Structures are given as C-alpha cells and as structure tokens.
Amino acid sequence: MLNRNSGKRDFTAGGRLTSPAGRIHFPGELLLRSAALFSALIIFALFGFLAYFSLPLFIEGRLGELFSLHWRPFQGQFGILPMIVGTLLLALSALALAYPLGLGICLFIHGLGPALLARPLLLLVQGMTGIPTVVYGFVSVFLLVPLLRNLFAHGSGFSLLAALLTLALLILPTIVLLIHSQLGQVVPALRLTATALGIARERELLYISLPASSYGLLAAAILGFGRAVGDTLIALMVAGNAARIPDSAFDSIRTLTAHIALVVSTDSQSTTYQSLFAGGLILFLTTAAINLLLHRIKSRACPSGDGS
Amino acid sequence: MEPTVTADKPFCLIADLHVAFHGRPVLKAIDLSLDSGGITVLLGPSGSGKTTLLRALNRLNEDFPGHLRSGRIQLRLAGELQEIHQPEISVTALRRQVGMVFQTPNVLPTSIQRNLLLPLKLVTDLDREEREARIEEVLREVHLWSEVKERLKESATILSGGQQQRLCLARTLALKPHYLLLDEPTASLDFKTSRAIEDLLLELQENYRIIAVSHSLRQARKIAGRIIVMKDGEIVHQLDREGIACPETLPQLLEELF
Numbered sequence: 001m002l003n004r005n006s007g008k009r010d011f012t013a014g015g016r017l018t019s020p021a022g023r024i025h026f027p028g029e030l031l032l033r034s035a036a037l038f039s040a041l042i043i044f045a046l047f048g049f050l051a052y053f054s055l056p057l058f059i060e061g062r063l064g065e066l067f068s069l070h071w072r073p074f075q076g077q078f079g080i081l082p083m084i085v086g087t088l089l090l091a092l093s094a095l096a097l098a099y100p101l102g103l104g105i106c107l108f109i110h111g112l113g114p115a116l117l118a119r120p121l122l123l124l125v126q127g128m129t130g131i132p133t134v135v136y137g138f139v140s141v142f143l144l145v146p147l148l149r150n151l152f153a154h155g156s157g158f159s160l161l162a163a164l165l166t167l168a169l170l171i172l173p174t175i176v177l178l179i180h181s182q183l184g185q186v187v188p189a190l191r192l193t194a195t196a197l198g199i200a201r202e203r204e205l206l207y208i209s210l211p212a213s214s215y216g217l218l219a220a221a222i223l224g225f226g227r228a229v230g231d232t233l234i235a236l237m238v239a240g241n242a243a244r245i246p247d248s249a250f251d252s253i254r255t256l257t258a259h260i261a262l263v264v265s266t267d268s269q270s271t272t273y274q275s276l277f278a279g280g281l282i283l284f285l286t287t288a289a290i291n292l293l294l295h296r297i298k299s300r301a302c303p304s305g306d307g308s
Numbered sequence: 309m310e311p312t313v314t315a316d317k318p319f320c321l322i323a324d325l326h327v328a329f330h331g332r333p334v335l336k337a338i339d340l341s342l343d344s345g346g347i348t349v350l351l352g353p354s355g356s357g358k359t360t361l362l363r364a365l366n367r368l369n370e371d372f373p374g375h376l377r378s379g380r381i382q383l384r385l386a387g388e389l390q391e392i393h394q395p396e397i398s399v400t401a402l403r404r405q406v407g408m409v410f411q412t413p414n415v416l417p418t419s420i421q422r423n424l425l426l427p428l429k430l431v432t433d434l435d436r437e438e439r440e441a442r443i444e445e446v447l448r449e450v451h452l453w454s455e456v457k458e459r460l461k462e463s464a465t466i467l468s469g470g471q472q473q474r475l476c477l478a479r480t481l482a483l484k485p486h487y488l489l490l491d492e493p494t495a496s497l498d499f500k501t502s503r504a505i506e507d508l509l510l511e512l513q514e515n516y517r518i519i520a521v522s523h524s525l526r527q528a529r530k531i532a533g534r535i536i537v538m539k540d541g542e543i544v545h546q547l548d549r550e551g552i553a554c555p556e557t558l559p560q561l562l563e564e565l566f
C-alpha cells in the first residue's frame with residue numbers, strides 16, 4: 001500500500017506510472033511482470049520450435065516440394081498447397097456469408113428492426129458463443145450433411161459447402177458482438193444529435209453511426225477471419241478432408257488445421273513432420289499478422305475515432 | 309385544428325403541459341405564450357426543467373425512455389399556429405424547422421465540411437453545389453468562415469470549444485429553421501467566447517425565433533427580450549423588457565432562485 005502511494009506520486013510528477021528506471025513499485029507488479037515475460041517466452045519458444053523444425057525445408061530449397069499440389073506421404077510427396085487453398089477458401093467464404101449477416105443483425109438491433117426484438121436477438125447471439133464447437137460439428141454431420149447430400153445429389157455431402165455453412169454460424173457471434181459493442185459506443189451520442197437535426201433513425205444509422213464505427217467493422221472482419229482460419233474441429237468433422245483442391249463447393253476439402261490434427265493422430269514419419277511444422281508456422285504467422293493488423297488499426301482509429 | 313384566439317401574433321402557445329419520465333413529473337402545468345419581441349431566455353436552478361421544456365418544443369423528449377406528456381404545444385409553422393403533436397405533423401420535418409443546439413458541442417466525428425454537408429444531404433434535396441453554397445453562407449452567418457475556410461477537410465474535433473459550438477449552430481442554421489432552441493449555448497465556453505456568441509445571438513434574433521436557456525443573469529439581461537424563470541418544473545416568473553430593465557426585479561430574482 002505504501003509502495004502504491006509512491007507510484008501515484010510518480011504519476012502526478014512524471015506523468016507516467018512507472019519510473020524511468022523501471023523500478024518495481026508494488027509487490028503485485030513483480031507477479032504481473034513475470035507472467036507477461038513468461039507468456040512472451042512461450043510465444044517465442046513456440047515460434048522457434050516451429051521455425052526450427054520447418055527450417056530444413058527452407059534451407060534445403062525444398063519449398064517447391066512443400067508448396068506442391070500433392071500430398072502422398074508414402075511416395076515422399078508432402079505438398080500442403082491444397083490445404084492452404086482449402087483453408088483460405090473455407091475461411092473467406094465463411095466470412096463472406098457471416099459478415100453481412102452479422103452486420104445486418106447489428107443494424108437490426110440498433111434501430112432498423114423493432115426495439116422489442118432487439119434484446120432477444122442479442123441474447124440469442126450471445127448464447128451462441130457458449131455452445132461448444134463440437135456441438136455445431138455434430139449437428140452439422142447429422143442434419144446438414146445428409147441434407148446437402150440429398151439436395152444436390154453430389155458426393156457424400158461432406159464438403160466445402162457444409163463446412164462453410166457451419167463455420168459461418170460459428171464465427172457469427174464474434175462478428176456480431178464486435179460490431180455491436182462499437183455501435184453501442186457510437187450510436188447513443190450520435191443518435192440524439194442526428195434526431196435533433198430531423199434525420200430519421202435508419203439514415204442516421206447507415207450514414208452517420210456506421211461510418212463512425214469503422215474500427216469495429218474492420219476488427220470484426222479481421223477477427224472473424226482469424227477465427228475461421230484457426231478453427232480445426234468444424235473442418236475436420238464436416239469438410240471431408242480430401243487433400244486436394246476442390247472443383248466446386250460440393251467437393252471435399254482439407255484445411256491446414258485439420259491436416260495437422262489428422263497427420264499427428266495417425267502417422268509419425270519424420271519427413272512428414274517437417275511439412276506439418278511448416279503448416280503450423282504458416283498458421284502461427286497468420287495469427288500474428290492478424291493481431292498486428294488489429295493493433296495497428298486500433299492505434300490509428302482511437303485518437304481521432306472516439307472523440308465525442 | 310382549433311382556431312386560435314390570438315390572431316397572428318404569438319408564435320408559441322403552450323397550454324397545461326405536463327411531462328414526466330418514469331412516472332416522475334418534470335414539467336407541471338406549464339402555460340406559456342410567446343410573441344415576437346426578442347430572445348426568450350429560460351432561467352432557473354439546475355434540474356428545474358429548462359432543458360426538458362426546450363426538448364418539448366422539438367419533441368425530442370419522446371426519444372427518452374419513460375417519457376409521458378399531456379397538454380398542448382402550438383408553434384407557428386408555415387405561417388399558422390399548429391399543434392405539434394397532431395398526427396399530420398411529421399416529427400422529422402418539425403425538428404428541421406425547430407432547430408436545437410445542445411449544451412455541450414456535439415460535432416460529428418468527421419470533417420468540418422462533412423458536419424454541415426451530411427445533414428443537408430440526408431434531409432434536403434439540395435444538389436452538391438447548393439449544399440456547398442449553403443455551408444459557406446451559414447459559416448459566414450456564425451462568423452466561422454474565415455477561421456475554417458482553409459481547413460474544411462480537417463476533423464471537426466480539433467476545433468476549440470467556441471468554434472465547435474458555432475459549428476453546431478451553423479449545422480442547425482443550414483437546415484433553415486424558423487425556431488432556434490439553444491441549451492446553455494455558452495456553458496462550456498470562456499468569458500470572451502461567450503461574449504462573441506451572445507453578440508451573434510443578438511444578430512440572429514432578426515431572422516429566427518430564439519428560445520435559449522441561460523445559466524447567468526448577466527447574459528440573460530444582455531440578450532433577453534423576455535425572461536422566463538423556472539423552478540421545480542413550473543414557471544414562477546415572467547419578465548418582459550421593462551421588468552428586465554427594472555433595477556430591483558433582477559436582484560430579487562437572484563435571491564429567490566439560488
């Protein structure tokens with residue numbers, strides 16, 4: 001407690017919380033710092049680990065092998081290109097479906113729809129976040145997949161289409177809650193202003209509040225994409241897992257995440273692993289890039305964006 | 309519509325107006341008749357219902373939860389007194405004619421120019437050229453043009469408090485209202501800027517019917533053609549020009565009020 005007071009004095013005098021020397025001011029701070037250091041170390045270790053094991057591929061000039069179309073481990077071919085394509089196709093198409101839907105739901109909640117329905121709709125979406133992924137996959141396998149099989153009479157039904165429909169549902173709450181929280185900050189202040197100018201609610205929402213929410217709109221797209229890329233279970237359960245580039249949405253695909261899960265659980269040949277690590281590295285870097293991007297748009301949006 | 313007793317003089321008639329939020333009465337039995345004769349200034353302790361009375365005139369109270377109203381308000385719209393709550397009146401059209409400027413400047417988080425252009429675009433059918441001409445006109449009207457003409461594309465949030473307040477006023481004027489409701493327009497401004505706004509209001513009273521809330525007797529004395537004193541949701545005093553000029557009434561008021 002005494003130490004905390006000295007921290008406060010620093011704040012008023014120097015205008016920042018820690019002294020320039022970085023001295024530790026209260027006991028909890030040591031704990032926090034160690035925790036932060038520890039997490040950072042784990043991330044670096046993870047990166048080093050992935051890089052170390054996939055390094056041979058890079059330095060031995062076997063990148064062509066890695067990015068080939070063929071995954072035939074027993075013939076010595078370890079191409080993961082189909083999985084990369086599969087991941088991108090699935091994530092982008094799921095986002096293309098979930099994003100407009102999520103945006104629509106948010107606009108509905110914030111005034112395009114009747115106020116009476118707004119709250120139940122929001123509760124429903126919030127409830128969706130609590131459902132374990134495996135339940136989505138499970139329901140999809142028993143309801144959606146047979147439905148698609150019968151409807152389109154094309155293959156087994158385990159397909160890009162089945163996976164993207166399920167995954168869209170999975171990432172929908174992420175998108176809705178992000179846009180909703182941004183609109184929740186922006187709308188109350190702007191609505192009264194707009195109303196007093198005789199601007200109708202729909203127009204205020206579309207032409208004033210939405211443009212003022214660009215950070216949330218972008219963040220929702222980026223995080224939604226990130227969740228879609230990172231998801232393993234849905235793809236594993238309903239996408240069919242054929243390691244090739246699909247001809248249509250009715251074809252089976254295999255994502256990088258599902259690929260890693262599958263190979264690790266069935267096979268343990270050493271050469272196979274290098275390509276797995278490369279896949280892991282790609283996923284790791286994608287996630288890192290997504291986080292960096294979020295950080296950048298946030299620091300750009302916030303100084304001017306939240307002036308009321 | 310009922311015929312009004314007084315010919316064409318008053319521009320605002322309020323009869324037995326009650327407003328409550330969540331069952332708590334905020335305005336009680338307000339009766340008021342305003343005719344031309346300068347700026348009407350509402351004075352009174354905080355919480356006495358001044359803002360609520362202003363918001364009753366552009367029906368903005370209806371946007372707050374738990375609002376309940378009874379009584380009549382007539383304003384002169386398109387040349388004749390009209391009950392503003394009758395179903396034929398479009399509330400958005402009413403709000404354009406009865407412009408309001410809030411107590412704290414509420415610029416939109418966008419450029420100076422867009423702050424003015426966007427509302428014009430959304431509620432009028434002016435074309436781009438007319439809109440741009442209009443914004444220059446109103447920026448000149450509030451004496452902001454020379455200060456911002458070089459940086460119309462910059463964010464409105466970087467303007468000073470007084471400039472933001474004048475921008476908000478310009479944004480309201482751009483919609484060509486007949487009425488101006490001003491809620492403590494100088495509350496967040498320093499002395500010098502307040503003076504400038506007061507002078508501006510005195511100019512504007514030629515073209516607009518102005519009803520302003522004020523927090524200072526000095527200001528009220530300077531700009532008012534009529535002073536309405538409120539307390540606990542009721543009108544307790546009305547002063548016309550003679551009353552305002554009379555040296556005894558104002559100090560007496562001061563005592564009663566605070």
Ligand SMILES: Nc1ncnc2c1ncn2[C@@H]1O[C@H](COP(=O)(O)OP(=O)(O)O)[C@@H](O)[C@H]1O
Binds near residue numbers: 352355357360373
């Ligand atoms: N939207 C609202 N919801 C609930 N109470 C309100 C609302 N607006 C005003 N009030 C209440 O009405 C009373 C008068 O408020 P207001 O008109 O803002 O007073 P003034 O502008 O004179 O300070 C206050 O007690 C305030 O709490």
Ligand SMILES: [Mg+2]
Binds near residue numbers: 358491
């Ligand atoms: Mg007030």
